[in-house]
Amino acid sequence: MPQVVTKRIGSARASLAAGIAGLSLLAALVAGAPARAEEPMVVGLITKTDTIPFFVKMREAATEEAKKHGVKLVASTGKFDGDTESQVAAIENLISVGAKGILITPSNSTAILSAVKEARAKGIVVIALDTPTEPADAVDATFATDNFKAGEYQGAYAKQALGGKAPKIVMLDGTSGSSVSELRHDGYLKGMGLAKGDPAILGAQFTNGATDKAQAAMENLLAAHPDINAVYSINETAAAGAYAAIKAAGLEKDIVLTAIDGGCAGVKNVHDGKTAATVMQFPRKMAALGLAAIVEAAKGGKKPAGFVDTGAEVITDKPVEGIPSKDTKFGAEACWG
Structure with a gap:
């Protein structure tokens, strides 16, 4: 064989060997390379506002729980309580980024339902926190205070605190048409052992849970019924307004004033004797349990359902x-705000 041909064959064999060696090295490197990190699971939290301490504590708890599970939390909020448009936009954004679950405190129990339906149709688990949707089964589950029971606790306490006196009560309600307001109102009456329309109910006014509106309402009710001995309030901010009116009338020792919420300011008002009792709820627990339930479902576990x-x-x-009951020492340790 001519020498030049022999050299070409030898060169070709060397190139082939080098190529095989290179491929083997590449395969070894690929096999030994770490797997590309997967994108973290996305879970959304949508609250009514970011200014009310109740919702701030929800976000804190959800953030802590997300970190614990290695989940990316996307938190959104309405610009004000009742801002449904921002909540709907937040749901649509979470759908677009492929969220596995959504936690939401609905600003309106019905206005967000179309967006919720769209999310669930994409396989996204939706859990309502604090405020149920109407109907309740529009979401997968609701993690919240049993507002009827909370109202019942408030009424039962007030009845016992009256010490056998016949109740002469007025009711400072929340917002007309609000399911939370209605549940707490009805629960209080049950705890008091009264039916709707009972003559022991001297009056009721909507306050939107606001201090100024509650104070004005209480002033009007006291003017009409100076013999009031028990006051139901939808929340602690309403109770603060009621107390201002009661104190101005010099009746703070004659009226059993109670509330619902468990904020730190409300607990302090109980400690200071401005409110006889408050019924504490647990926003951090709602958010933490809700997020954990979404993660479990996304990993193939039990899917949350019903009311928790x-x-x-x-x-x-x-x-x-x-x-x-628990004392205000416990309340100060467990309160929010």
């Missing part, structure tokens, strides 16, 4: 017989 009661606790320094 996150508990309520009577907070008072004046305990009454037959009503389980």
